[in-house]
Amino acid sequence: MSPHPAHPDEPVNVALVGAGPGDPGLMTVRGLALLRRADVVVYDRLVDPRLLDEARPDAIRVFVGKASGAHTLPQREINALLVRHAGRGRRVVRLKGGDPFVFGRGGEEAEALAAAGIPFEVVPGVSSAVAVPAYAGIPVTHRGTASSFAVVTGHEDEAKGEASVDWARLATAVDTLVVLMGTRSLPQIARALLDAGRRPDTPVALVRWGTTDAQETVVGRLDEIATLPAAVRLAPPVVIVIGDVVALRERLAWFGGAAGVGEAAAESPRAPSLAAR
Ligand SMILES: C[S@@+](CC[C@H](N)C(=O)[O-])C[C@H]1O[C@@H](n2cnc3c(N)ncnc32)[C@H](O)[C@@H]1O
Structure with a gap:
Protein backbone atom coordinates (compact mmCIF):
# COMPACT_ATOMS: atom_id res chain seq x y z
CA MET A 1 0.00 0.00 0.00
CA SER A 127 -11.46 4.83 20.56
CA SER A 128 -12.77 2.45 23.20
CA ALA A 129 -15.69 4.85 23.48
CA VAL A 130 -17.26 3.43 20.33
CA ALA A 131 -15.30 0.22 19.71
CA VAL A 132 -15.91 -1.40 23.09
CA PRO A 133 -19.70 -0.94 22.85
CA ALA A 134 -19.52 -2.23 19.26
CA TYR A 135 -17.74 -5.41 20.36
CA ALA A 136 -20.46 -5.86 22.98
CA GLY A 137 -23.14 -5.60 20.29
CA ILE A 138 -24.15 -2.04 21.18
CA PRO A 139 -24.31 0.64 18.47
CA VAL A 140 -23.97 4.01 20.24
CA THR A 141 -26.53 5.51 17.84
CA HIS A 142 -29.43 3.66 16.24
CA ARG A 143 -32.21 4.93 14.02
CA GLY A 144 -35.33 5.40 16.10
CA THR A 145 -33.54 4.72 19.39
CA ALA A 146 -30.61 7.09 19.81
CA SER A 147 -29.64 10.08 17.70
CA SER A 148 -26.98 11.46 20.02
CA PHE A 149 -24.23 10.20 22.25
CA ALA A 150 -21.75 11.78 24.61
CA VAL A 151 -18.42 10.46 25.81
CA VAL A 152 -17.76 11.47 29.39
CA THR A 153 -15.14 10.83 32.02
CA GLY A 154 -16.34 9.33 35.29
CA HIS A 155 -13.06 10.18 36.91
CA GLU A 156 -13.05 13.80 37.90
CA ASP A 157 -10.11 15.20 39.72
CA GLU A 158 -10.46 18.80 40.78
CA ALA A 159 -6.82 18.82 41.87
CA LYS A 160 -5.86 18.30 38.25
CA GLY A 161 -8.07 21.15 37.15
CA GLU A 162 -10.34 18.93 35.07
CA ALA A 163 -13.67 20.49 34.16
CA SER A 164 -16.46 18.81 36.05
CA VAL A 165 -19.18 16.89 34.25
CA ASP A 166 -22.69 18.30 34.49
CA TRP A 167 -24.50 14.98 34.98
CA ALA A 168 -27.83 16.66 35.65
CA ARG A 169 -27.83 18.38 32.27
CA LEU A 170 -26.52 15.34 30.44
CA ALA A 171 -29.11 13.05 32.00
CA THR A 172 -31.87 13.88 29.56
CA ALA A 173 -30.01 15.87 26.89
CA VAL A 174 -28.21 12.92 25.33
CA ASP A 175 -29.64 9.55 24.25
CA THR A 176 -26.55 7.42 24.87
CA LEU A 177 -23.97 8.16 27.52
CA VAL A 178 -20.60 6.47 27.23
CA VAL A 179 -18.59 6.80 30.42
CA LEU A 180 -14.87 6.03 30.56
CA MET A 181 -13.03 5.61 33.85
CA GLY A 182 -16.36 5.42 35.65
CA THR A 183 -16.27 2.19 37.65
CA ARG A 184 -15.50 3.80 41.00
CA SER A 185 -18.04 6.58 40.65
CA LEU A 186 -20.82 4.45 39.17
CA PRO A 187 -23.09 4.77 42.25
CA GLN A 188 -22.81 8.59 42.20
CA ILE A 189 -23.24 8.78 38.43
CA ALA A 190 -26.35 6.57 38.47
CA ARG A 191 -27.82 8.59 41.37
CA ALA A 192 -27.20 11.90 39.62
CA LEU A 193 -28.79 10.68 36.39
CA LEU A 194 -31.85 9.28 38.19
CA ASP A 195 -32.26 12.47 40.24
CA ALA A 196 -32.18 14.48 37.02
CA GLY A 197 -34.97 12.43 35.45
CA ARG A 198 -33.34 9.59 33.55
CA ARG A 199 -35.69 6.56 33.51
CA PRO A 200 -34.89 4.02 36.26
CA ASP A 201 -35.25 1.13 33.80
CA THR A 202 -32.74 2.61 31.35
CA PRO A 203 -30.47 -0.29 30.42
CA VAL A 204 -26.80 0.00 31.33
CA ALA A 205 -23.89 -2.13 30.14
CA LEU A 206 -20.48 -2.38 31.74
CA VAL A 207 -17.92 -3.78 29.32
CA ARG A 208 -14.53 -4.76 30.70
CA TRP A 209 -11.46 -5.34 28.56
CA GLY A 210 -13.57 -4.86 25.46
CA THR A 211 -12.30 -6.15 22.09
CA THR A 212 -9.90 -8.57 23.84
CA ASP A 213 -10.00 -12.26 24.74
CA ALA A 214 -10.95 -11.20 28.27
CA GLN A 215 -14.03 -9.17 27.27
CA GLU A 216 -16.72 -9.39 29.91
CA THR A 217 -20.10 -7.64 30.01
CA VAL A 218 -22.56 -6.94 32.79
CA VAL A 219 -26.00 -5.53 32.00
CA GLY A 220 -28.58 -4.08 34.36
CA ARG A 221 -31.06 -1.27 34.96
CA LEU A 222 -29.83 2.19 35.86
CA ASP A 223 -31.47 2.01 39.28
CA GLU A 224 -29.80 -1.29 40.19
CA ILE A 225 -26.56 -1.52 38.23
CA ALA A 226 -24.32 -0.06 40.92
CA THR A 227 -25.45 -2.67 43.45
CA LEU A 228 -25.23 -5.79 41.27
CA PRO A 229 -22.48 -8.03 42.66
CA ALA A 230 -21.21 -8.76 39.15
CA ALA A 231 -20.90 -5.02 38.50
CA VAL A 232 -19.32 -4.18 41.83
CA ARG A 233 -16.46 -6.62 41.27
CA LEU A 234 -15.57 -5.27 37.80
CA ALA A 235 -12.20 -3.56 37.92
CA PRO A 236 -10.99 -1.15 35.23
CA PRO A 237 -10.71 -0.88 32.30
CA VAL A 238 -14.46 -0.66 31.84
CA VAL A 239 -16.62 1.28 29.39
CA ILE A 240 -20.09 2.08 30.73
CA VAL A 241 -22.90 2.50 28.22
CA ILE A 242 -26.16 4.04 29.43
CA GLY A 243 -29.15 4.18 27.13
CA ASP A 244 -31.80 2.22 25.28
CA VAL A 245 -29.27 1.10 22.65
CA VAL A 246 -27.93 -1.34 25.25
CA ALA A 247 -31.02 -3.50 24.67
CA LEU A 248 -29.93 -4.09 21.06
CA ARG A 249 -27.19 -6.25 22.45
CA GLU A 250 -29.69 -9.08 22.86
CA ARG A 251 -29.77 -9.38 19.05
CA LEU A 252 -26.41 -7.90 18.05
CA ALA A 253 -23.87 -9.41 20.46
CA TRP A 254 -21.54 -10.89 17.86
CA PHE A 255 -18.31 -11.15 19.85
CA GLY A 256 -18.93 -14.03 22.26
CA GLY A 257 -22.22 -14.86 23.93
CA ALA A 258 -24.79 -12.38 25.17
CA ALA A 259 -24.93 -11.72 28.91
CA GLY A 260 -28.23 -11.97 30.70
CA VAL A 261 -29.56 -8.98 32.57
CA GLY A 262 -27.55 -8.55 35.74
CA GLU A 263 -25.15 -11.32 34.85
CA ALA A 264 -21.56 -11.24 33.77
CA ALA A 265 -20.77 -13.33 30.75
CA ALA A 266 -17.21 -14.37 30.15
CA GLU A 267 -17.14 -14.04 26.41
CA SER A 268 -15.39 -16.48 24.14
CA PRO A 269 -11.93 -15.54 22.92
CA ARG A 270 -12.29 -14.47 19.33
CA ALA A 271 -9.97 -11.47 19.17
CA PRO A 272 -8.06 -12.05 15.97
CA SER A 273 -4.31 -11.68 15.90
CA LEU A 274 -2.62 -8.90 14.00
CA ALA A 275 -1.28 -11.44 11.52
CA ALA A 276 -4.79 -12.66 10.81
CA ARG A 277 -5.95 -9.26 9.68
C1 LIG B 1 -7.36 7.12 30.10
S1 LIG B 1 -8.76 6.53 29.25
C2 LIG B 1 -8.08 6.39 27.63
C3 LIG B 1 -9.13 6.27 26.55
C4 LIG B 1 -8.51 6.04 25.19
N1 LIG B 1 -7.74 7.17 24.78
C5 LIG B 1 -9.55 5.72 24.13
O1 LIG B 1 -9.78 6.52 23.20
O2 LIG B 1 -10.11 4.64 24.20
C6 LIG B 1 -8.83 4.88 29.83
C7 LIG B 1 -10.23 4.34 29.92
O3 LIG B 1 -10.69 3.97 28.63
C8 LIG B 1 -11.57 2.87 28.75
N2 LIG B 1 -10.99 1.73 28.03
C9 LIG B 1 -9.93 1.76 27.21
N3 LIG B 1 -9.74 0.56 26.64
C10 LIG B 1 -10.72 -0.25 27.09
C11 LIG B 1 -11.09 -1.60 26.87
N4 LIG B 1 -10.40 -2.39 26.04
N5 LIG B 1 -12.16 -2.10 27.50
C12 LIG B 1 -12.88 -1.34 28.34
N6 LIG B 1 -12.57 -0.05 28.61
C13 LIG B 1 -11.53 0.49 27.98
C14 LIG B 1 -11.71 2.58 30.23
O4 LIG B 1 -12.81 3.33 30.71
C15 LIG B 1 -10.41 3.12 30.76
O5 LIG B 1 -10.48 3.40 32.13
Whole structure:
Protein backbone atom coordinates (compact mmCIF):
# COMPACT_ATOMS: atom_id res chain seq x y z
CA MET A 1 0.00 0.00 0.00
CA SER A 2 1.42 3.44 -0.87
CA PRO A 3 1.95 6.00 1.87
CA HIS A 4 -1.03 8.08 2.85
CA PRO A 5 -1.18 11.02 0.40
CA ALA A 6 -1.68 13.48 3.25
CA HIS A 7 1.45 12.15 4.93
CA PRO A 8 4.36 11.89 2.52
CA ASP A 9 7.09 9.77 4.08
CA GLU A 10 9.11 12.70 5.37
CA PRO A 11 10.70 12.10 8.77
CA VAL A 12 8.47 13.32 11.55
CA ASN A 13 10.13 13.41 14.92
CA VAL A 14 7.22 12.36 17.10
CA ALA A 15 3.99 10.61 16.17
CA LEU A 16 1.18 10.46 18.71
CA VAL A 17 -0.37 7.19 17.62
CA GLY A 18 -3.65 5.65 18.72
CA ALA A 19 -3.20 1.92 19.27
CA GLY A 20 -6.91 1.15 19.37
CA PRO A 21 -8.84 -0.29 22.27
CA GLY A 22 -7.19 -3.70 22.67
CA ASP A 23 -7.63 -5.99 19.67
CA PRO A 24 -4.36 -5.30 17.80
CA GLY A 25 -6.22 -5.67 14.50
CA LEU A 26 -7.83 -2.31 15.24
CA MET A 27 -4.55 -0.40 14.89
CA THR A 28 -4.51 1.87 11.83
CA VAL A 29 -2.34 1.21 8.78
CA ARG A 30 -0.61 4.56 9.25
CA GLY A 31 0.08 3.90 12.92
CA LEU A 32 1.55 0.47 12.20
CA ALA A 33 3.84 1.86 9.50
CA LEU A 34 5.21 4.49 11.89
CA LEU A 35 5.56 1.94 14.69
CA ARG A 36 7.59 -0.39 12.45
CA ARG A 37 10.16 2.28 11.69
CA ALA A 38 10.35 4.01 15.07
CA ASP A 39 13.62 4.36 16.96
CA VAL A 40 11.79 4.84 20.25
CA VAL A 41 8.36 3.59 21.33
CA VAL A 42 6.83 5.17 24.42
CA TYR A 43 3.74 3.19 25.41
CA ASP A 44 0.90 2.92 27.90
CA ARG A 45 -0.64 0.16 30.00
CA LEU A 46 -3.61 -0.44 27.71
CA VAL A 47 -1.47 -1.12 24.63
CA ASP A 48 -1.53 -4.78 23.56
CA PRO A 49 1.97 -6.33 23.90
CA ARG A 50 1.58 -7.92 20.45
CA LEU A 51 1.75 -4.43 18.95
CA LEU A 52 5.12 -3.83 20.57
CA ASP A 53 6.42 -6.89 18.75
CA GLU A 54 5.82 -4.92 15.55
CA ALA A 55 8.53 -2.41 16.49
CA ARG A 56 12.09 -2.97 15.32
CA PRO A 57 13.99 -5.35 17.63
CA ASP A 58 16.52 -2.60 18.33
CA ALA A 59 13.91 0.08 19.03
CA ILE A 60 14.02 1.54 22.52
CA ARG A 61 10.81 0.64 24.36
CA VAL A 62 9.75 2.86 27.26
CA PHE A 63 6.77 1.93 29.43
CA VAL A 64 5.10 4.96 30.97
CA GLY A 65 1.87 3.16 31.79
CA LYS A 66 -0.64 4.59 34.09
CA ALA A 67 -2.73 2.22 36.14
CA SER A 68 -5.72 3.89 37.80
CA GLY A 69 -4.46 5.89 40.76
CA ALA A 70 -0.85 4.77 40.29
CA HIS A 71 0.93 6.90 37.74
CA THR A 72 4.20 5.37 36.70
CA LEU A 73 5.56 8.62 35.32
CA PRO A 74 4.11 12.10 35.81
CA GLN A 75 2.74 13.63 32.62
CA ARG A 76 5.33 16.41 32.56
CA GLU A 77 8.09 13.77 32.61
CA ILE A 78 6.46 11.92 29.71
CA ASN A 79 6.37 15.20 27.80
CA ALA A 80 10.04 15.82 28.60
CA LEU A 81 10.93 12.27 27.53
CA LEU A 82 9.35 12.78 24.11
CA VAL A 83 11.11 16.10 23.65
CA ARG A 84 14.45 14.63 24.76
CA HIS A 85 14.38 11.62 22.41
CA ALA A 86 13.16 13.70 19.47
CA GLY A 87 15.83 16.31 20.24
CA ARG A 88 18.41 13.56 19.70
CA GLY A 89 17.08 13.03 16.21
CA ARG A 90 15.17 9.84 16.98
CA ARG A 91 11.85 8.93 15.41
CA VAL A 92 9.54 8.57 18.35
CA VAL A 93 6.18 6.83 18.41
CA ARG A 94 4.05 7.70 21.41
CA LEU A 95 1.67 4.74 21.42
CA LYS A 96 -1.51 5.33 23.37
CA GLY A 97 -4.58 3.20 23.99
CA GLY A 98 -7.62 4.05 21.88
CA ASP A 99 -7.40 7.54 20.40
CA PRO A 100 -4.68 9.90 21.64
CA PHE A 101 -7.07 12.84 21.93
CA VAL A 102 -9.92 11.03 23.74
CA PHE A 103 -9.05 11.19 27.43
CA GLY A 104 -5.53 10.26 26.44
CA ARG A 105 -3.71 13.49 27.35
CA GLY A 106 -2.42 13.54 23.79
CA GLY A 107 -3.29 17.23 23.60
CA GLU A 108 -0.89 17.99 26.43
CA GLU A 109 1.89 16.04 24.76
CA ALA A 110 1.23 17.84 21.46
CA GLU A 111 1.37 21.18 23.30
CA ALA A 112 4.72 20.27 24.85
CA LEU A 113 6.12 19.24 21.46
CA ALA A 114 4.81 22.40 19.81
CA ALA A 115 6.34 24.53 22.57
CA ALA A 116 9.69 22.81 22.07
CA GLY A 117 9.52 23.29 18.30
CA ILE A 118 9.50 19.52 17.67
CA PRO A 119 7.63 18.43 14.53
CA PHE A 120 4.89 15.95 15.29
CA GLU A 121 1.90 14.25 13.77
CA VAL A 122 -1.20 12.73 15.27
CA VAL A 123 -2.49 9.36 14.10
CA PRO A 124 -6.03 9.00 15.44
CA GLY A 125 -6.96 5.64 16.88
CA VAL A 126 -10.13 3.60 17.24
CA SER A 127 -11.46 4.83 20.56
CA SER A 128 -12.77 2.45 23.20
CA ALA A 129 -15.69 4.85 23.48
CA VAL A 130 -17.26 3.43 20.33
CA ALA A 131 -15.30 0.22 19.71
CA VAL A 132 -15.91 -1.40 23.09
CA PRO A 133 -19.70 -0.94 22.85
CA ALA A 134 -19.52 -2.23 19.26
CA TYR A 135 -17.74 -5.41 20.36
CA ALA A 136 -20.46 -5.86 22.98
CA GLY A 137 -23.14 -5.60 20.29
CA ILE A 138 -24.15 -2.04 21.18
CA PRO A 139 -24.31 0.64 18.47
CA VAL A 140 -23.97 4.01 20.24
CA THR A 141 -26.53 5.51 17.84
CA HIS A 142 -29.43 3.66 16.24
CA ARG A 143 -32.21 4.93 14.02
CA GLY A 144 -35.33 5.40 16.10
CA THR A 145 -33.54 4.72 19.39
CA ALA A 146 -30.61 7.09 19.81
CA SER A 147 -29.64 10.08 17.70
CA SER A 148 -26.98 11.46 20.02
CA PHE A 149 -24.23 10.20 22.25
CA ALA A 150 -21.75 11.78 24.61
CA VAL A 151 -18.42 10.46 25.81
CA VAL A 152 -17.76 11.47 29.39
CA THR A 153 -15.14 10.83 32.02
CA GLY A 154 -16.34 9.33 35.29
CA HIS A 155 -13.06 10.18 36.91
CA GLU A 156 -13.05 13.80 37.90
CA ASP A 157 -10.11 15.20 39.72
CA GLU A 158 -10.46 18.80 40.78
CA ALA A 159 -6.82 18.82 41.87
CA LYS A 160 -5.86 18.30 38.25
CA GLY A 161 -8.07 21.15 37.15
CA GLU A 162 -10.34 18.93 35.07
CA ALA A 163 -13.67 20.49 34.16
CA SER A 164 -16.46 18.81 36.05
CA VAL A 165 -19.18 16.89 34.25
CA ASP A 166 -22.69 18.30 34.49
CA TRP A 167 -24.50 14.98 34.98
CA ALA A 168 -27.83 16.66 35.65
CA ARG A 169 -27.83 18.38 32.27
CA LEU A 170 -26.52 15.34 30.44
CA ALA A 171 -29.11 13.05 32.00
CA THR A 172 -31.87 13.88 29.56
CA ALA A 173 -30.01 15.87 26.89
CA VAL A 174 -28.21 12.92 25.33
CA ASP A 175 -29.64 9.55 24.25
CA THR A 176 -26.55 7.42 24.87
CA LEU A 177 -23.97 8.16 27.52
CA VAL A 178 -20.60 6.47 27.23
CA VAL A 179 -18.59 6.80 30.42
CA LEU A 180 -14.87 6.03 30.56
CA MET A 181 -13.03 5.61 33.85
CA GLY A 182 -16.36 5.42 35.65
CA THR A 183 -16.27 2.19 37.65
CA ARG A 184 -15.50 3.80 41.00
CA SER A 185 -18.04 6.58 40.65
CA LEU A 186 -20.82 4.45 39.17
CA PRO A 187 -23.09 4.77 42.25
CA GLN A 188 -22.81 8.59 42.20
CA ILE A 189 -23.24 8.78 38.43
CA ALA A 190 -26.35 6.57 38.47
CA ARG A 191 -27.82 8.59 41.37
CA ALA A 192 -27.20 11.90 39.62
CA LEU A 193 -28.79 10.68 36.39
CA LEU A 194 -31.85 9.28 38.19
CA ASP A 195 -32.26 12.47 40.24
CA ALA A 196 -32.18 14.48 37.02
CA GLY A 197 -34.97 12.43 35.45
CA ARG A 198 -33.34 9.59 33.55
CA ARG A 199 -35.69 6.56 33.51
CA PRO A 200 -34.89 4.02 36.26
CA ASP A 201 -35.25 1.13 33.80
CA THR A 202 -32.74 2.61 31.35
CA PRO A 203 -30.47 -0.29 30.42
CA VAL A 204 -26.80 0.00 31.33
CA ALA A 205 -23.89 -2.13 30.14
CA LEU A 206 -20.48 -2.38 31.74
CA VAL A 207 -17.92 -3.78 29.32
CA ARG A 208 -14.53 -4.76 30.70
CA TRP A 209 -11.46 -5.34 28.56
CA GLY A 210 -13.57 -4.86 25.46
CA THR A 211 -12.30 -6.15 22.09
CA THR A 212 -9.90 -8.57 23.84
CA ASP A 213 -10.00 -12.26 24.74
CA ALA A 214 -10.95 -11.20 28.27
CA GLN A 215 -14.03 -9.17 27.27
CA GLU A 216 -16.72 -9.39 29.91
CA THR A 217 -20.10 -7.64 30.01
CA VAL A 218 -22.56 -6.94 32.79
CA VAL A 219 -26.00 -5.53 32.00
CA GLY A 220 -28.58 -4.08 34.36
CA ARG A 221 -31.06 -1.27 34.96
CA LEU A 222 -29.83 2.19 35.86
CA ASP A 223 -31.47 2.01 39.28
CA GLU A 224 -29.80 -1.29 40.19
CA ILE A 225 -26.56 -1.52 38.23
CA ALA A 226 -24.32 -0.06 40.92
CA THR A 227 -25.45 -2.67 43.45
CA LEU A 228 -25.23 -5.79 41.27
CA PRO A 229 -22.48 -8.03 42.66
CA ALA A 230 -21.21 -8.76 39.15
CA ALA A 231 -20.90 -5.02 38.50
CA VAL A 232 -19.32 -4.18 41.83
CA ARG A 233 -16.46 -6.62 41.27
CA LEU A 234 -15.57 -5.27 37.80
CA ALA A 235 -12.20 -3.56 37.92
CA PRO A 236 -10.99 -1.15 35.23
CA PRO A 237 -10.71 -0.88 32.30
CA VAL A 238 -14.46 -0.66 31.84
CA VAL A 239 -16.62 1.28 29.39
CA ILE A 240 -20.09 2.08 30.73
CA VAL A 241 -22.90 2.50 28.22
CA ILE A 242 -26.16 4.04 29.43
CA GLY A 243 -29.15 4.18 27.13
CA ASP A 244 -31.80 2.22 25.28
CA VAL A 245 -29.27 1.10 22.65
CA VAL A 246 -27.93 -1.34 25.25
CA ALA A 247 -31.02 -3.50 24.67
CA LEU A 248 -29.93 -4.09 21.06
CA ARG A 249 -27.19 -6.25 22.45
CA GLU A 250 -29.69 -9.08 22.86
CA ARG A 251 -29.77 -9.38 19.05
CA LEU A 252 -26.41 -7.90 18.05
CA ALA A 253 -23.87 -9.41 20.46
CA TRP A 254 -21.54 -10.89 17.86
CA PHE A 255 -18.31 -11.15 19.85
CA GLY A 256 -18.93 -14.03 22.26
CA GLY A 257 -22.22 -14.86 23.93
CA ALA A 258 -24.79 -12.38 25.17
CA ALA A 259 -24.93 -11.72 28.91
CA GLY A 260 -28.23 -11.97 30.70
CA VAL A 261 -29.56 -8.98 32.57
CA GLY A 262 -27.55 -8.55 35.74
CA GLU A 263 -25.15 -11.32 34.85
CA ALA A 264 -21.56 -11.24 33.77
CA ALA A 265 -20.77 -13.33 30.75
CA ALA A 266 -17.21 -14.37 30.15
CA GLU A 267 -17.14 -14.04 26.41
CA SER A 268 -15.39 -16.48 24.14
CA PRO A 269 -11.93 -15.54 22.92
CA ARG A 270 -12.29 -14.47 19.33
CA ALA A 271 -9.97 -11.47 19.17
CA PRO A 272 -8.06 -12.05 15.97
CA SER A 273 -4.31 -11.68 15.90
CA LEU A 274 -2.62 -8.90 14.00
CA ALA A 275 -1.28 -11.44 11.52
CA ALA A 276 -4.79 -12.66 10.81
CA ARG A 277 -5.95 -9.26 9.68
C1 LIG B 1 -7.36 7.12 30.10
S1 LIG B 1 -8.76 6.53 29.25
C2 LIG B 1 -8.08 6.39 27.63
C3 LIG B 1 -9.13 6.27 26.55
C4 LIG B 1 -8.51 6.04 25.19
N1 LIG B 1 -7.74 7.17 24.78
C5 LIG B 1 -9.55 5.72 24.13
O1 LIG B 1 -9.78 6.52 23.20
O2 LIG B 1 -10.11 4.64 24.20
C6 LIG B 1 -8.83 4.88 29.83
C7 LIG B 1 -10.23 4.34 29.92
O3 LIG B 1 -10.69 3.97 28.63
C8 LIG B 1 -11.57 2.87 28.75
N2 LIG B 1 -10.99 1.73 28.03
C9 LIG B 1 -9.93 1.76 27.21
N3 LIG B 1 -9.74 0.56 26.64
C10 LIG B 1 -10.72 -0.25 27.09
C11 LIG B 1 -11.09 -1.60 26.87
N4 LIG B 1 -10.40 -2.39 26.04
N5 LIG B 1 -12.16 -2.10 27.50
C12 LIG B 1 -12.88 -1.34 28.34
N6 LIG B 1 -12.57 -0.05 28.61
C13 LIG B 1 -11.53 0.49 27.98
C14 LIG B 1 -11.71 2.58 30.23
O4 LIG B 1 -12.81 3.33 30.71
C15 LIG B 1 -10.41 3.12 30.76
O5 LIG B 1 -10.48 3.40 32.13
